[in-house]
Amino acid sequence: MGADIIDGKAFAAKLRGRIAEAVADLKRGKGLVPGLAVVLVGEDPASQVYVRNKGRQTLEAGMASEEHRLPATTGQAELLALIARLNADPAVHGILVQLPLPAQIDTAAVIGAVSPEKDVDGFHVINVGRLATGQKALVPCTPLGCLMLLRDRLGDLSGANALVLGRSNIVGKPMAQLLLGESCTVTIAHSRTRDLAATCARADILVAAVGRPEMVKGDWIRPGATVIDVGINRVEGPDGKARLVGDVDFASAAEVAGAITPVPGGVGPMTIACLLANTLTAACRANGLEAPAGLAV
16 A cells, blocks of 8 residues: 655645735735845856746745846855845845855855844744744744645644654754654654664654655655655666656655655645745734744744
């Protein structure tokens, strides 16, 4: 019996619909239009595609979208000056600086320059601290999307044994904090964990975010577990063509798990949808309003 497939693409489409409805209500009731500013430095092809998709989906949700494209030679002072202007602009509720940045720019300094209240990436240390201490925070988009998929699949997560495979600041650590907030018993594992397979096999919930193609095998997974695969790895297929795979060996895992996200079509579509959710949340909080239920922590 195969696992149920968790359709992140369909969930993200419904989420964007909910966000668009909430934005329309804000416009009618408060005259408020949430605004997102995206900053891209350089001409990285993948980043350009990502920024273009963000802009399109922002407009489709009824929000205001700004794009600031700077040359790869841009200095740190110029970028920080732009961020300061966006911080001061009341029409901008969310600021996202697309990573990676060119080598001459200190990424930590740029992340720290964004106002925590407009930090829709959830990377600022103040938001990290708020999340860790159970306060209202803007949360990194990918872990937030994973949590939404888990809630939709499982309902109450309280008491579940949850394993986060990966310890990055972008996914692993905030994912663990979110699961703690749901009263899970949380383990963080990584490539140096001893007897990693046995550690994975104890988990009711397994979130794989280690960045290694198909590392997690089916016999690592507890029968009936829910598997969220965050990995997006480009590998060469048997026909010599590139294909996308996750951090989980989907074919073998799907024979054991109770539910699993595919790659592509699982967690990936949730990231931009959650960016829009964070922008809506930031706009509401900036105006003393409650964010719509289920979109924020």
